[in-house]
Amino acid sequence: MRDRIPFGDPSWCAALQSEINASSEYRNAAAKWGVGFNGNLLFGFEADASLPAPLHLLLGLAEGRCTRAEFVPGSKHPEAGFTLRAPFALWREILERRTLAATAILTGKMKVEGDKLTLLKHAGASRALIHCVASVPTEFPPAR
Amino acid sequence: MTALKNELQGKVAGSVRAGAEVSPAETTNFGHLFHSTPRLVLEPRGADDVTAAIGFARAKGLTLATRGAGHSQSHVGISDGGILLSMVSMGRVLRVDPDALTVDVEAGITWGDLLRHLEPLGLAPPVLTNNLNVTVGGTLSIAGIGVASFRHGTQGDQVVEIDVATGSGDLVTCGPEREPDLFWSVIAGLGQVGIVTRARLRLRRVKPMTRTYYLLYDDVRRFMEDARQAMDSNRWDHLESWASPSPQGTKPVNGRRQVFARWFYPFHPTVEFDPQSPPDDRALLDGLRPSEQLYVDDLPTYEFFARLTPVFDLWKRGGTWEHVHAWTESVMPWETTPDLLDAILPDLPPSILVGGHILLWPAKGTTSRSRLFMRPAGEDLMGFGVLPAIPPQFWADAKPMVDVVSRLSIAMGGKRYLSGFVEFTDAEWREHFGPMWEPFVQAKRRWDPDGILNPGFVPLDARRAVAQPTA
Numbered sequence: 335m336r337d338r339i340p341f342g343d344p345s346w347c348a349a350l351q352s353e354i355n356a357s358s359e360y361r362n363a364a365a366k367w368g369v370g371f372n373g374n375l376l377f378g379f380e381a382d383a384s385l386p387a388p389l390h391l392l393l394g395l396a397e398g399r400c401t402r403a404e405f406v407p408g409s410k411h412p413e414a415g416f417t418l419r420a421p422f423a424l425w426r427e428i429l430e431r432r433t434l435a436a437t438a439i440l441t442g443k444m445k446v447e448g449d450k451l452t453l454l455k456h457a458g459a460s461r462a463l464i465h466c467v468a469s470v471p472t473e474f475p476p477a478r
Numbered sequence: 479m480t481a482l483k484n485e486l487q488g489k490v491a492g493s494v495r496a497g498a499e500v501s502p503a504e505t506t507n508f509g510h511l512f513h514s515t516p517r518l519v520l521e522p523r524g525a526d527d528v529t530a531a532i533g534f535a536r537a538k539g540l541t542l543a544t545r546g547a548g549h550s551q552s553h554v555g556i557s558d559g560g561i562l563l564s565m566v567s568m569g570r571v572l573r574v575d576p577d578a579l580t581v582d583v584e585a586g587i588t589w590g591d592l593l594r595h596l597e598p599l600g601l602a603p604p605v606l607t608n609n610l611n612v613t614v615g616g617t618l619s620i621a622g623i624g625v626a627s628f629r630h631g632t633q634g635d636q637v638v639e640i641d642v643a644t645g646s647g648d649l650v651t652c653g654p655e656r657e658p659d660l661f662w663s664v665i666a667g668l669g670q671v672g673i674v675t676r677a678r679l680r681l682r683r684v685k686p687m688t689r690t691y692y693l694l695y696d697d698v699r700r701f702m703e704d705a706r707q708a709m710d711s712n713r714w715d716h717l718e719s720w721a722s723p724s725p726q727g728t729k730p731v732n733g734r735r736q737v738f739a740r741w742f743y744p745f746h747p748t749v750e751f752d753p754q755s756p757p758d759d760r761a762l763l764d765g766l767r768p769s770e771q772l773y774v775d776d777l778p779t780y781e782f783f784a785r786l787t788p789v790f791d792l793w794k795r796g797g798t799w800e801h802v803h804a805w806t807e808s809v810m811p812w813e814t815t816p817d818l819l820d821a822i823l824p825d826l827p828p829s830i831l832v833g834g835h836i837l838l839w840p841a842k843g844t845t846s847r848s849r850l851f852m853r854p855a856g857e858d859l860m861g862f863g864v865l866p867a868i869p870p871q872f873w874a875d876a877k878p879m880v881d882v883v884s885r886l887s888i889a890m891g892g893k894r895y896l897s898g899f900v901e902f903t904d905a906e907w908r909e910h911f912g913p914m915w916e917p918f919v920q921a922k923r924r925w926d927p928d929g930i931l932n933p934g935f936v937p938l939d940a941r942r943a944v945a946q947p948t949a
């Protein structure tokens with residue numbers, strides 16, 4: 335059992351990057367992700383009852399590899415090709431597999447900035463990425 | 479209950495059943511997702527019985543649902559405490575006119591029974607569904623599509639005229655030029671404004687034999703190029719295609735290993751012919767570039783029409799006919815179809831197709847005049863259907879994936895074909911019908927003023943709740 339890493343900590347980002355790059359599931363599913371387009375993702379975790387302040391995670395992603403993972407300030411980033419934004423509670427539902435990320439996107443509960451069609455075409459890559467995020471042993475902030 | 483039954487029985491010639499006389503099969507449909515018990519079941523003898531039942535339902539404040547072969551999957555063909563009209567009791571061929579090439583039938587006849595009647599005459603409807611054990615009235619209320627739709631549109635486009643018992647109890651004869659607003663509100667109208675009691679259908683003369691070429695493609699884009707060429711070439715009478723999995727092993731999906739497949743695209747163009755002048759294979763196939771040509775099958779044409787019956791029989795014998803069917807069929811823009819397949823197929827476990835299949839039907843959007851058969855704009859379209867048989871114990875796990883397939887198809891510009899499992903919100907229903915929503919609502923108010931017909935599916939009448947699956 336790996337120690338849980340506080341969500342939002344730089345070490346959590348490092349763990350996530352390792353998780354992605356060790357995942358054959360992601361490597362295969364995302365082999366065409368970021369090929370010919372900017373595949374970098376900015377995840378916006380919006381503040382709610384269990385997240386006191388918003389967090390923004392930038393992932394550098396191309397061809398099944400993660401080149402960068404860090405929390406960045408601000409809700410926009412010039413290097414992001416896509417931004418996925420949702421209340422933290424919804425992210426928790428997705429990471430705990432109670433809601434499919436694709437469903438959250440398709441129902442509009444998760445807001446997408448960037449070419450939604452490209453994101454949907456690569457639904458397998460998104461699904462595998464979410465699985466990697468969910469696989470990081472995480473200490474989430476307690477609900478207030 | 480008995481008093482109500484006797485009261486209705488006194489007004490109709492057909493038999494009325496209630497309570498224990500209601501068959502368990504009549505409380506659900508092919509989807510096995512919804513379960514409702516009707517208060518009364520009427521097997522009407524004719525149009526008079528249907529209008530009498532409508533008058534009775536209005537007077538008693540009951541709803542009235544129509545059921546053909548029960549092949550629906552949403553809250554269709556079942557009744558929650560109202561009257562269920564079991565239309566298969568109206569299954570007669572009334573008149574064939576070989577000169578005008580038309581046939582008059584009662585709406586409860588199945589396409590298979592109609593074909594058995596027409597075979598000695600060498601006639602057939604231009605468009606047939608793959609499953610012939612569905613009723614004329616049932617498929618006309620959805621639109622009715624088949625492997626000849628790329629040439630002839632929907633079954634609804636092949637209707638000369640129909641008799642409709644409206645929700646206000648009138649029996650009206652209508653057609654594309656006669657009472658067209660009613661006609662086009664009934665065709666693909668989900669039984670919302672009236673009940674078809676008689677249909678005059680267009681026929682065509684068939685050639686005695688068919689030749690089907692079993693072509694296999696390993697690339698969806700090349701398959702689609704050839705499918706488009708086949709549609710435009712005017713060489714073919716029927717075009718059928720599929721996505722077919724070849725299991726390759728297991729891979730992790732959400733951390734759990736599941737079987738994954740390499741997908742192939744069987745394409746079966748078919749031509750009818752007279753035995754004296756067999757088709758020129760080389761000329762027909764000229765320009766097509768399959769990875770392989772597997773088989774060439776000559777079949778009597780009426781056997782070709784029933785080519786899937788042995789498959790369905792196998793599913794029945796195997797037990798999967800009784801599984802949950804949450805079919806997701808969509809009419810897709812040609813351009814986004816490969817993207818949709820790329821998004822869906824890699825993670826689709828091939829095992830869900832035990833007792834099911836994935837359809838790809840090239841089609842022409844301009845071949846149909848139906849107002850309520852919603853389809854994307856554009857000439858070339860692709861019918862796409864994921865048609866699984868899901869063991870009931872897996873339905874809870876499968877439902878989110880079924881939902882994603884439906885939503886993805888819509889997000890990529892598709893329109894759902896409404897014979898399958900559809901679970902739209904009110905806003906999604908409006909989006910589905912787009913500019914036809916308000917005319918549809920107005921038609922409902924005009925011809926079914928009490929909102930008694932077929933509640934529980936499309937929410938045209940705010941007084942009637944849409945049903946939720948009970949599986």
